[in-house]
Amino acid sequence: MSYLDRPSTPTHRIPVTLLTGFLGSGKTTLLNQLVQQPAMSRSLVIINEFGEIGLDHQLFAASTDGEQIELSNGCICCSIRTDLARTLKDAVWRFAREGQRQFDRLIIETTGLADPAPIVHTLMTEAKVARHYALDGIVTVMDAANGSTTLDRHEEALRQAAMADMLLITKQDVASKAQLNALHQRLAAINPGATQRLLDHGRIEADELLGLGPEDMDARSADIQRWLGEAASNAATPHSPTLSPKAMFASVDRAEVQAGVMPAAPAGDLNRHDDHIRAHCFVFERPIRASRLEAWLSLITSLMGQDMLRIKGMLDIEGRDKPLVIHGVQHLFHPPVELEAWPGGERFSRLVFITRDIPRETLEMTLGDFLDG
Numbered sequence: 334m335s336y337l338d339r340p341s342t343p344t345h346r347i348p349v350t351l352l353t354g355f356l357g358s359g360k361t362t363l364l365n366q367l368v369q370q371p372a373m374s375r376s377l378v379i380i381n382e383f384g385e386i387g388l389d390h391q392l393f394a395a396s397t398d399g400e401q402i403e404l405s406n407g408c409i410c411c412s413i414r415t416d417l418a419r420t421l422k423d424a425v426w427r428f429a430r431e432g433q434r435q436f437d438r439l440i441i442e443t444t445g446l447a448d449p450a451p452i453v454h455t456l457m458t459e460a461k462v463a464r465h466y467a468l469d470g471i472v473t474v475m476d477a478a479n480g481s482t483t484l485d486r487h488e489e490a491l492r493q494a495a496m497a498d499m500l501l502i503t504k505q506d507v508a509s510k511a512q513l514n515a516l517h518q519r520l521a522a523i524n525p526g527a528t529q530r531l532l533d534h535g536r537i538e539a540d541e542l543l544g545l546g547p548e549d550m551d552a553r554s555a556d557i558q559r560w561l562g563e564a565a566s567n568a569a570t571p572h573s574p575t576l577s578p579k580a581m582f583a584s585v586d587r588a589e590v591q592a593g594v595m596p597a598a599p600a601g602d603l604n605r606h607d608d609h610i611r612a613h614c615f616v617f618e619r620p621i622r623a624s625r626l627e628a629w630l631s632l633i634t635s636l637m638g639q640d641m642l643r644i645k646g647m648l649d650i651e652g653r654d655k656p657l658v659i660h661g662v663q664h665l666f667h668p669p670v671e672l673e674a675w676p677g678g679e680r681f682s683r684l685v686f687i688t689r690d691i692p693r694e695t696l697e698m699t700l701g702d703f704l705d706g
């Protein structure tokens with residue numbers, strides 16, 4: 334059976350929030366605020382820091398009912414990935430009393446230099462980990478004062494921003510308005526699908542950071558709009574039924590930032606620094622043949638998987654009445670999720686790609702060829 338023919342049934346896996354952000358951006362400050370909140374009381378927190386303490390899964394008493402583990406002799410995205418996998422597997426019984434698991438949610442705080450992709454891969458590909466855990470969302474913290482410079486200098490920070498479901502901007506109190514606007518525009522260009530929020534010393538309601546991913550989207554299909562990005566949903570709606578498939582591509586290279594979340598950014602040269610990381614949105618009016626899309630996804634991810642940072646889509650597949658949501662990080666895809674209804678009653682396919690050094694034309698031409706078939 335092919336990938337698109339296997340929509341997942343709702344699972345009861347433990348949702349995982351990956352908290353990332355460059356060195357000193359404010360991750361720990363945020364985490365300290367979060368763990369005080371009742372919504373986080375049954376959370377296990379894994380903190381990965383570079384440090385000198387040997388890796389002995391040293392346990393700390395957390396400030397709330399939650400539990401905390403420190404992984405501190407390397408970075409979980411590279412040198413100690415197997416330690417992360419083992420820690421996750423062990424945690425299920427280690428934090429259990431009388432056969433009952435004592436946590437319902439997992440937060441992983443990465444080091445400031447971590448690439449989120451390998452961590453997501455560990456969650457998705459290690460069978461014993463994937464059985465118990467499912468990625469809920471990637472939350473990336475950005476420092477308003479240094480963020481633009483950090484993005485200029487550090488590929489890691491770009492990748493953290495590009496893969497985020499939510500971008501939390503800290504230190505607005507010490508940033509100029511110009512710095513804040515520049516960062517806001519830049520992040521909107523890199524990752525139009527991610528919500529941007531301003532944080533004051535890490536303060537935010539935990540609920541806002543939870544339930545970000547597609548795993549439980551079935552229950553709240555209206556949220557698909559936000560998840561795919563307002564830009565993909567609004568700007569790319571097809572109208573004419575006579576369009577040829579190639580003409581149905583719509584380009585959305587800028588984000589419509591959600592009202593009330595951040596002020597609208599003034600127009601500018603959004604991609605001056607980041608030409609290599611881009612968001613590309615495509616819409617298709619006619620139903621897509623599953624086998625052709627799968628063949629294309631397989632080709633494109635095997636050739637360019639490393640540079641295909643994120644893929645999100647809501648698809649109208651031939652022979653299906655309901656929308657199918659797909660979600661991938663590099664060459665790995667979560668099981669597709671079938672929604673109950675088309676959000677807003679609008680039935681058409683949307684695909685969003687966040688890529689590094691992949692020209693839009695490459696996607697457009699190959700996709701057109703495959704779907705034209």
Ligand SMILES: Nc1nc2c(ncn2[C@@H]2O[C@H](COP(=O)(O)OP(=O)(O)OP(=O)(O)O)[C@@H](O)[C@H]2O)c(=O)[nH]1
Binds near residue numbers: 362504507532
């Ligand atoms: N002015 C200001 N300072 C902040 C804010 N948020 C965090 N900080 C400060 O920024 C510094 C770094 O914050 P941390 O939370 O330790 O950052 P981190 O991302 O965990 O840092 P690493 O562990 O080095 O990756 C601390 O001194 C915080 O008090 C904010 O909104 N405003």
